[in-house]
Amino acid sequence: MLQAAPRQPSMRQAMNPVSDPDPTLPPYARVKAHLKDGLAGGRWAPGARMPSEAELVAQFGLSRMTVNRALRELQAEGLLERRQGAGTYATALHRVASTLTIRDLHEEIAARGHRHSAVVDLQRAESAPPALAAQLGLEPGAAVFHTRIAHLENGVPLQCEDRYVNPACAPDYLAQDYTRTTPTHYLLAVAPLWEAQYLIEAGRPTADEARLLGVAHTEPCLVVVRRTQSRGVPITLARLVHPGMRYTIAGSFTP
Amino acid sequence: MLQAAPRQPSMRQAMNPVSDPDPTLPPYARVKAHLKDGLAGGRWAPGARMPSEAELVAQFGLSRMTVNRALRELQAEGLLERRQGAGTYATALHRVASTLTIRDLHEEIAARGHRHSAVVDLQRAESAPPALAAQLGLEPGAAVFHTRIAHLENGVPLQCEDRYVNPACAPDYLAQDYTRTTPTHYLLAVAPLWEAQYLIEAGRPTADEARLLGVAHTEPCLVVVRRTQSRGVPITLARLVHPGMRYTIAGSFTP
DNA sequence: TAGTGGTCTAGACCACAGC
DNA sequence: CTGTGGTCTAGACCACTAC
Numbered sequence: 001m002l003q004a005a006p007r008q009p010s011m012r013q014a015m016n017p018v019s020d021p022d023p024t025l026p027p028y029a030r031v032k033a034h035l036k037d038g039l040a041g042g043r044w045a046p047g048a049r050m051p052s053e054a055e056l057v058a059q060f061g062l063s064r065m066t067v068n069r070a071l072r073e074l075q076a077e078g079l080l081e082r083r084q085g086a087g088t089y090a091t092a093l094h095r096v097a098s099t100l101t102i103r104d105l106h107e108e109i110a111a112r113g114h115r116h117s118a119v120v121d122l123q124r125a126e127s128a129p130p131a132l133a134a135q136l137g138l139e140p141g142a143a144v145f146h147t148r149i150a151h152l153e154n155g156v157p158l159q160c161e162d163r164y165v166n167p168a169c170a171p172d173y174l175a176q177d178y179t180r181t182t183p184t185h186y187l188l189a190v191a192p193l194w195e196a197q198y199l200i201e202a203g204r205p206t207a208d209e210a211r212l213l214g215v216a217h218t219e220p221c222l223v224v225v226r227r228t229q230s231r232g233v234p235i236t237l238a239r240l241v242h243p244g245m246r247y248t249i250a251g252s253f254t255p
Numbered sequence: 256m257l258q259a260a261p262r263q264p265s266m267r268q269a270m271n272p273v274s275d276p277d278p279t280l281p282p283y284a285r286v287k288a289h290l291k292d293g294l295a296g297g298r299w300a301p302g303a304r305m306p307s308e309a310e311l312v313a314q315f316g317l318s319r320m321t322v323n324r325a326l327r328e329l330q331a332e333g334l335l336e337r338r339q340g341a342g343t344y345a346t347a348l349h350r351v352a353s354t355l356t357i358r359d360l361h362e363e364i365a366a367r368g369h370r371h372s373a374v375v376d377l378q379r380a381e382s383a384p385p386a387l388a389a390q391l392g393l394e395p396g397a398a399v400f401h402t403r404i405a406h407l408e409n410g411v412p413l414q415c416e417d418r419y420v421n422p423a424c425a426p427d428y429l430a431q432d433y434t435r436t437t438p439t440h441y442l443l444a445v446a447p448l449w450e451a452q453y454l455i456e457a458g459r460p461t462a463d464e465a466r467l468l469g470v471a472h473t474e475p476c477l478v479v480v481r482r483t484q485s486r487g488v489p490i491t492l493a494r495l496v497h498p499g500m501r502y503t504i505a506g507s508f509t510p
Numbered sequence: 511t512a513g514t515g516g517t518c519t520a521g522a523c524c525a526c527a528g529c
Numbered sequence: 530c531t532g533t534g535g536t537c538t539a540g541a542c543c544a545c546t547a548c
Contacts (some may be wrong), residue, residue: 026517040447040486052533063519068534084534085527194295200421202457202477202499220475220499224458231295233354244457244475281536307514318538323515339515340546 003020020152035077039090050080050088060061109153117155119181121212122148125167127173135227136166136234145173147183150212157213158246160205162239164218169235183236189254191230200249209241220244265365282317286325289315294334294345298398305335306342359439360416364408364507372410375433376467377403390482391421391489400428402438405467411413412468413461417494424490446485453481455504464496 016040025033038044051059056067070090074080076150084090109116123146138144145165150157164185165173170190203223210217224240280288293299305316311322326343329335337343364371378401385395393399400420405412418438420428425445428438458478465472479495 002436007355028517040449042447048448054532063521065520066518066538068536069517071534074329076328083332083527084525085531085532087527089532188301192295192297192301197504200455200477200504202475202497204475206501218473219460220457222455222477242457244459247329247456283536309514320518320539321537323517326515337515338546339544340513342514342546370531489538 027060027072028070028191030055030059031062031067032074035070036079037072039056042088046090048090052087070152077133081209098233104182104188105128105151106182106185109151109158112153114154117152118182119150119152119212120178121149121150121208122146123174123178128164132164135237136164138166143167145170147173147178148208148212149178149183151182156246157215160209160212160241162209162241166233166235169230169233183238187228187236191235194227194230194234196228198224200224201243205241205243212239212245215243222247224249224250276465282315282327283321283328286311286315286322287316287329290325290329291334299345301345303345307342324361341411359437359443360414361437361440362407364406364413367408369409372407373434373437374405374467375402376405376463377383378429378433379403380429383419386491387419390492391419393421398422400425402428402433403437403467404433405464406437411501412470413497415464415467417464417496419492421488421490424485438493442491446490449485450480450487451483453479455479457499458496460493460496460498468496468498471499477504478504479504 002129035050037095041143044050048067051068053064053071054060057064057068060067060117071080075082075088080088080093081091098152106116126146126249127141128136128138128144132144133140133142145167147161147163147165149161149163151159151161161183165183167173170187173190175176176183176186178186179255201223202220205213205215205217205219205221206215209221210219213219213221215221221244222242224242225236226238226240228235261444278285290305299305308319308322309328311317311325312319320322326335326337330337330343332344335343336346361371367439380398381401382396383391383393383399387393387397388397389437391399400422402416402418402420404416404418406414406416416438420442421437422428422454425442428441428445431438431441433441456478457475460468460470460472461473462472464476468474470476470478476499477497479497481491481493481495483490483493
């Protein structure tokens with residue numbers, strides 16, 4: 001039903017790129033559209049060899065740079081694999097790489113037109129136990145900053161944020177008023193955020209978290225653990241706990 | 256090579272780009288590295304105006320196309336915003352766009368060197384209730400294919416996959432042996448996967464799911480709901496339930 | 511109008527893969 | 530060796546923005 005009409009390439013279709021996309025598109029975009037259509041329509045199976053740059057140059061009457069751009073962008077989008085000297089291939093595409101956007105919670109709530117507020121449960125320096133010290137690149141027992149903050153949307157607890165911060169990166173971290181700004185916002189201002197790793201899992205809240213979120217400690221929660229570095233220097237380790245019924249991470253994938 | 260020698264922008268150099276990245280990198284990559292370093296180091300604040308293409312051409316002694324490529328790629332990576340006629344700006348970057356990869360579970364398990372097996376609990380055609388029909392672009396009451404399969408890693412249940420499939424897209428879906436292939440794998444072969452949206456949340460398993468996963472129905476589970484279309488035609492709607500303590504989604508962000 | 515980005519070209523040299 | 534992709538150039542024309 002999709003790859004409806006065409007087929008029976010009989011004579012290799014001679015010319016005509018089968019798809020004749022919007023002629024107002026710039027040429028490189030037309031090449032991309034042509035290749036995407038072909039991939040979507042099964043003209044090239046996963047893993048199959050794609051036309052070479054030279055072939056596309058001849059077929060479309062464009063310069064090689066233009067064709068190269070189209071192919072390079074499709075590669076960046078994960079649709080093609082290219083190997084110097086070997087050729088261009090359709091990706092097996094048994095993976096779906098998707099963009100997941102994690103925004104500052106304050107902005108996320110504001111974007112919904114709702115009111116964000118915060119309850120600061122804890123804001124102090126502590127001595128880092130070995131495991132934590134290792135995560136933040138500190139000596140065991142060194143001072144770390146620790147905050148625990150509940151974030152509310154229109155008065156309803158949405159997230160409990162347990163965060164440890166490397167003092168070297170944000171010496172004034174403890175001096176901020178986190179009912180007026182968020183740790184994320186402050187840390188982004190202090191040091192642009194350059195690398196992050198995260199884990200997403202389901203779990204139960206700790207007693208503290210259950211208290212701050214106003215849920216039973218048996219309530220399933222979505223837990224995001226995120227570690228952030230800037231230029232290789234660990235900045236912060238955060239555990240973000242969301243009541244399962246109140247929070248969802250959404251994403252999409254559109255090549 | 257060609258543009259080999261140049262450089263020595265005479266006075267310009269004065270302030271030396273601060274960063275003098277790996278000289279073995281291709282020129283466009285050096286420009287990218289220079290700009291990334293500057294952004295990471297706070298040389299340009301979020302929202303600040305970046306050097307124009309012409310300025311970078313003068314500074315690096317490169318052609319405009321090369322500089323343009325560096326800027327275009329940084330834009331694609333979300334680090335820069337560009338407006339024709341206006342200029343190039345550092346993104347406010349109060350968002351962290353991260354790559355989340357969802358792979359076929361069979362491949363994921365195989366990649367860990369473990370053994371994947373599946374228990375097919377249900378495999379039949381059903382009549383689509385209105386809500387489901389709407390999601391799949393069908394008439395209410397139309398036939399849909401429904402499978403419920405537990406996926407095991409070395410014999411331990413890891414995921415319960417409840418899946419509805421648009422029969423028009425995969426007429427032979429019910430004829431497959433899902434102890435030998437996975438629905439994901441089969442559907443990818445039938446119709447390349449072109450758009451997907453998903454939700455990730457924490458919840459409790461249904462009674463069926465708890466039974467198949469061998470967990471209590473109070474156990475927190477990570478639930479991924481994914482909807483997939485190919486060329487705008489809905490293909491499948493899947494609910495993937497993972498026991499919270501056994502499954503984690505990991506991702507990273509490294510601009 | 512001047513500056514900016516968006517795009518294209520027709521060549522070129524190189525590194526690498528496969529025969 | 531040939532064919533492939535990786536990259537660069539020095540111009541060019543255009544559309545848009547801001548003044």
